[in-house]
Amino acid sequence: KNILIVPGDGIGQEVTEVGKNVLVKIAEKFGHEFIYDEALMGHVAIEATGNPLPDETLSKMRASDAILFGAVGHPKYDNDPTAKVRPEQGLLKMRKELGLYANLRPIKLFDELLGASSIKPEILKGSDILFFRELTGDIYFGEKGRKNDNSTAFDLAEYSRYEVERIGRKAFEAARTRSKRLCSVDKANVLETSRLWREVIQALAPEYPDIEVEHQFVDSAAMMLIKDPRRFDVVVTANLFGDILTDEASQIAGSMGMLASASVGDSTGVYEPIHGSAHDITGKGIANPLASVLSAALLLDISFGLKEESDTIIAAVDKLLKDGFRTRDIADSTTAPEMILNTQAAG
Amino acid sequence: KNILIVPGDGIGQEVTEVGKNVLVKIAEKFGHEFIYDEALMGHVAIEATGNPLPDETLSKMRASDAILFGAVGHPKYDNDPTAKVRPEQGLLKMRKELGLYANLRPIKLFDELLGASSIKPEILKGSDILFFRELTGDIYFGEKGRKNDNSTAFDLAEYSRYEVERIGRKAFEAARTRSKRLCSVDKANVLETSRLWREVIQALAPEYPDIEVEHQFVDSAAMMLIKDPRRFDVVVTANLFGDILTDEASQIAGSMGMLASASVGDSTGVYEPIHGSAHDITGKGIANPLASVLSAALLLDISFGLKEESDTIIAAVDKLLKDGFRTRDIADSTTAPEMILNTQAAG
Ligand SMILES: CC(C)[C@H](C(=O)O)[C@@H](O)C(=O)O
Ligand SMILES: CC(C)[C@H](C(=O)O)[C@@H](O)C(=O)O
Numbered sequence: 145k146n147i148l149i150v151p152g153d154g155i156g157q158e159v160t161e162v163g164k165n166v167l168v169k170i171a172e173k174f175g176h177e178f179i180y181d182e183a184l185m186g187h188v189a190i191e192a193t194g195n196p197l198p199d200e201t202l203s204k205m206r207a208s209d210a211i212l213f214g215a216v217g218h219p220k221y222d223n224d225p226t227a228k229v230r231p232e233q234g235l236l237k238m239r240k241e242l243g244l245y246a247n248l249r250p251i252k253l254f255d256e257l258l259g260a261s262s263i264k265p266e267i268l269k270g271s272d273i274l275f276f277r278e279l280t281g282d283i284y285f286g287e288k289g290r291k292n293d294n295s296t297a298f299d300l301a302e303y304s305r306y307e308v309e310r311i312g313r314k315a316f317e318a319a320r321t322r323s324k325r326l327c328s329v330d331k332a333n334v335l336e337t338s339r340l341w342r343e344v345i346q347a348l349a350p351e352y353p354d355i356e357v358e359h360q361f362v363d364s365a366a367m368m369l370i371k372d373p374r375r376f377d378v379v380v381t382a383n384l385f386g387d388i389l390t391d392e393a394s395q396i397a398g399s400m401g402m403l404a405s406a407s408v409g410d411s412t413g414v415y416e417p418i419h420g421s422a423h424d425i426t427g428k429g430i431a432n433p434l435a436s437v438l439s440a441a442l443l444l445d446i447s448f449g450l451k452e453e454s455d456t457i458i459a460a461v462d463k464l465l466k467d468g469f470r471t472r473d474i475a476d477s478t479t480a481p482e483m484i485l486n487t488q489a490a491g
Numbered sequence: 492k493n494i495l496i497v498p499g500d501g502i503g504q505e506v507t508e509v510g511k512n513v514l515v516k517i518a519e520k521f522g523h524e525f526i527y528d529e530a531l532m533g534h535v536a537i538e539a540t541g542n543p544l545p546d547e548t549l550s551k552m553r554a555s556d557a558i559l560f561g562a563v564g565h566p567k568y569d570n571d572p573t574a575k576v577r578p579e580q581g582l583l584k585m586r587k588e589l590g591l592y593a594n595l596r597p598i599k600l601f602d603e604l605l606g607a608s609s610i611k612p613e614i615l616k617g618s619d620i621l622f623f624r625e626l627t628g629d630i631y632f633g634e635k636g637r638k639n640d641n642s643t644a645f646d647l648a649e650y651s652r653y654e655v656e657r658i659g660r661k662a663f664e665a666a667r668t669r670s671k672r673l674c675s676v677d678k679a680n681v682l683e684t685s686r687l688w689r690e691v692i693q694a695l696a697p698e699y700p701d702i703e704v705e706h707q708f709v710d711s712a713a714m715m716l717i718k719d720p721r722r723f724d725v726v727v728t729a730n731l732f733g734d735i736l737t738d739e740a741s742q743i744a745g746s747m748g749m750l751a752s753a754s755v756g757d758s759t760g761v762y763e764p765i766h767g768s769a770h771d772i773t774g775k776g777i778a779n780p781l782a783s784v785l786s787a788a789l790l791l792d793i794s795f796g797l798k799e800e801s802d803t804i805i806a807a808v809d810k811l812l813k814d815g816f817r818t819r820d821i822a823d824s825t826t827a828p829e830m831i832l833n834t835q836a837a838g
Contacts, residue, residue, distance in 0.1 A: 225679050225685075225689040226686070232680045236681070263610055263717065264611055283630070288682065288684075292651070295651055295652045296651045296687075298683065299682045299684050300645060300647050301648065302644070332572050333564065333569065334631055335630065336635040336644040340643075359569070359570075366739035370609055370717055372609070384678075392714055395718055
């Protein structure tokens, strides 16, 4: 099995190193032989080659069985809205080229972190949500540009029935293996893409009579996620809404630093923390590597079917937390300074 | 002064009646003469005339000095994505026709409700955010439809410099009267409309050298709002992001049932709760009317410049809460049953 390591930018580099080490150790322990390769993407790739997703990286990706990815981005581009080449273009191109249409974001709270969230423990306890975010359509990939002498900007959102149906099916099938509840989130009272979305999900429902389907507007869902997170089990939504809601939902798990995601589709899978490159803390050794470690666990489970290996990693994270160790983002006023780990030690 | 009352659908009818009564009483107390008229909008207007915003309603709106509005919507349309006539079309047409480009949503937590939120009191205490949501542009108003034999749906998001500039100025000016911090929320790492948005806000900043401007991506803002709401003071954002973030932020104030909004622009102003028509609780007399009461207070302040009258209403709401009275949405396990008010009594 070939695993491609793509650390990307900022803390992506720090946390992915830890994630990779965990893969190396688990392979040793269970007697697997993984072959590793590494490639550039994002700002570091622009610096080296002028291209945020060099052809070499893309071919290595296509040749891989799974990809452990970090993050891309750099403040330089954020503050310059007119920049023509941007790290995020590499990320979006990767998703499109590899056909990674389904982004799974499990939001699960480790019991030990019940107090780390800004949300009350009694509201959170037992929360366990699995998001399916559509990842290769919507306003991310439609035509965009300027017109009227550069005085108007536009972005086109588009969805085809086929695109909604394939992510919808993934979500229905996941709901079968969980609590049999599916919440589809859209803005069908305003958007035509959402009305198509709702039509397709409604049309799929009779094929899954064992699943209870609910439709929510995105504004209301953004509110309910905080008010009563246990209301949600499997959630399926469009690319942009999924981007916003999953970042918001990270607060349910205490910290973004704990959340892994899997992007899957036609071929290889990409596993990455949901956090970004976080240049404000880069180089300080304080980034929480657990999202990358848990991404490695998802990789083993989803791409390689190695459930026991994956569970071993999750149990190790659980034990680390039970033993009282914390990275800074999940520490609180009761955490003793010697229990606060740096990025390396947490791995 | 002419005030047009537009209760709309569902609990809109129940709460707007209470809001209007408060206007009547405050006028009596301060010796003002307001002239009231009433008009139909939304589902009730479709039933009566086939049109969610009848011409008669629109002319009455144009003739008014301010509008106290309830909510529109009906589950019938939500569950039928193919319906051609929808209550929300009336709402959007009203916003566009009246040029209501600035939607102000103050998120202020009454001290007494510190415990009513799902967010921890120590995180919330002192939160006070004023959202400026752009209301007549973005993906709400661009071209939308189906193509490829009805198998693809599309929605076009558009912003012109002029549109961003006028809402930007309102937000900068409001920041001057508050803590001099402005956060602009966009998705400039992906959307061209957001890059234009960021360019325009950046270009305005030198004209307001006393204001500290920060730019945040919408996904990150959705997370930070819950993690650390006090980080925000004045927030300015596009129509769709504003829709999502303000509903989410309602949890900072304990309940959507407490939040009023003002939509202003070229002429008359519209004042309304941020909650919707809530057909699930309609007719039960349990809706919280305070958002409508506080909308009446905003109306007096913003459209009529009657600050003392407005403050009197806010103080009355504060006293009601201090006295321990609650509607169901803001009651908790410690609230005695006899302190739980129905919609009428709370007014
Ligand atoms: C970096 C950005 C383009 C990206 C997105 O919006 O998809 C990120 O926020 C994510 O969620 O993976
Ligand atoms: C009812 C709906 C069209 C509306 C919107 O999305 O603007 C509502 O959610 C609001 O926030 O006023």
